[in-house]
Amino acid sequence: MTLSSPLAPPVDNPLAEAGLCTQYRAVRRLSETLCQPLEMDDYGVQAMADVSPPKWHLAHTSWFFETFLLRPYQSSYQEFHPGYGYLFNSYYEAVGDRHPRPQRGLLSRPTVGEVYQYRAHVDAAMTTLLQSQGDHPAVRSLTALGLHHEQQHQELLLTDLKYNLAINPLRPAYRQDVAVAACACASALEFVEFPSGLYNIGHQAAGFAFDNEGPTHPVYLQDFALANRLVTNGEYLEFIADQGYQTAAHWLAEGWAMVQSAGWQAPLYWEQRDGQWWIFTLGGLQPVNLMEPVCHLSYFEADAFATWRGCRLPTEAEWEVAASAVPTQGNLLAADHLHPQPASGSQPLQQLYGDVWEWTQSAYLPYPGFRPAPGAVGEYNGKFMCNQMVLRGGSCVTPPGHIRPSYRNFFPPSARWQFSGLRLAREF
Structure with missing residues (x-):
């Protein structure tokens, strides 16, 4: 800013x-x-x-x-x-x-x-x-x-x-016309590789940016690979079935404490009825679609799933480097789905914008040289740079024109009510 x-x-x-x-x-x-x-x-x-x-x-x-x-x-x-x-x-x-x-x-x-x-x-x-x-x-x-x-x-x-x-037992819908996605087959989970090197991150293009998106600065990245799409509900159900919420070894200590104290057994808005998983959406209660991106996860759940899969979450720098060459288009608010949609298309990297905010492993901290704006508006972002984790990419309710590669969202690691999910990363 x-x-x-x-x-x-x-x-x-x-x-x-x-x-x-x-x-x-x-x-x-x-x-x-x-x-x-x-x-x-x-x-x-x-x-x-x-x-x-x-x-x-x-x-x-x-x-x-x-x-x-x-x-x-x-x-x-x-x-x-x-x-x-x-x-x-x-x-x-x-x-x-x-x-x-x-x-x-x-x-x-x-x-x-x-x-x-x-x-x-x-x-x-x-x-x-x-x-x-x-x-x-x-x-x-x-x-x-x-x-x-x-x-x-x-x-x-x-x-x-x-x-x-x-929280209403009637599970009322915000809108009755919110469409349910077809349960099509998801593309195979593959990894797109990026070579090590020195990259610039931070807002560089013309146009508006919040103050926390800069200054532009170089970062050195080791070889890394990002999954070509988001993790699906079906893949997350495998984690649940494998006793993921009962196995402490997958979890960070604070996350495991949250699982124990809050009784987490599945993502927020999931519930079992007659042996079937259902999810509450803005269109009311719907059966869980195995091909949709898993949503309403905390950072702790996203990290535990990645650990269980033998992977990790991307850093925010890795995510931005990968996303910088991809058009800022996707399942955003203007698409009017109001819910994550299954991956489609043949692009090497899918769903980078829209659907769900993607947790990264990066703490929300100031970039080198960051200075808050003078006056009261300087409180907009800078004073929250503690005990928060960065999310990237926007969601199905992010307005068009309000997302870009450098946009840094941030929430406490236990937050689950946002449209938040994950993309896997690893070394190669």
Whole structure:
């Protein structure tokens, strides 16, 4: 994130040729479109501390534009409500106090209608700002950051909603028209080799990037090989059948402790009924498709499976080197599957973008020379560089134009509610 640089749309962004106001309206509209299937009662549910209610996501993304653009750059701006800054600040210490995250689901007010009024108020003011000061470098850069921030929350809205619906014994669907993939044969698991050498990683192309994606820097990699596709449900069932969750030797110590304390026996959202495995999806409960990528794994589960297979997880540098020559296309949100799909095609490396976020063995740490941006927006990424692992590649609910080879997602190693899976790696 470079606050002084002008907005340049990211790679493969369908809005790349659109003006800034058009981009703004399209991203904001998509957030509201994603909420159209919801019932009013869905907007306020928070089933665990790590997820947020849909209503909060809609308001927080508006708060971001209000706080970082409208207040400092539009002198005539009138805030919608004096208490919203406290309610909808997420983690920005420099901005002020905030409502506790685990209590977001306890807020019956503001109402859903008031939150949509808040969004309309912010949108009108942002349109005025972009029309009058859209060429201001900081306004353009912060607007780009705000749009990508909202795209992150579009993905979080769906992942959080899935968790909220899954804890309901009725297993209700977000949408009834989410298609079930055909159970076709997966391509054989093969490994694509990459020679040792000095490679540059980090954001290098023109366009937007978050600050944690740089600076570009060289890394030396030994010979390595990546699997041509993601690990499937069928392959993960073999791990379960081989007592993978009962064999301590496969697991890191902290992961084994989680298995014991949390009672993990399968990926999140899997359940057995009458001897058959089922998985909860955004389309409701479905039989496990053996050919789909396994999903909703923690880092610990991904690492244990790789160990069981005599392999390992890739480093984030290895993943980026392999992905840099592959188009940023795949089963992303625009495909509207809202669920991982079986591998298809004949490309040497498949499913690098979309389907599931791929755990790497890399801890989330700053790149050499990393410096957070000045001011409150510098809290966006840098202060989380501890006790997190890096994931790459996006998922089936990642908005198009929001993923690139250098994108670094990060979560604690025990997190399972994200669309996270794995690709095997090894030496050769």
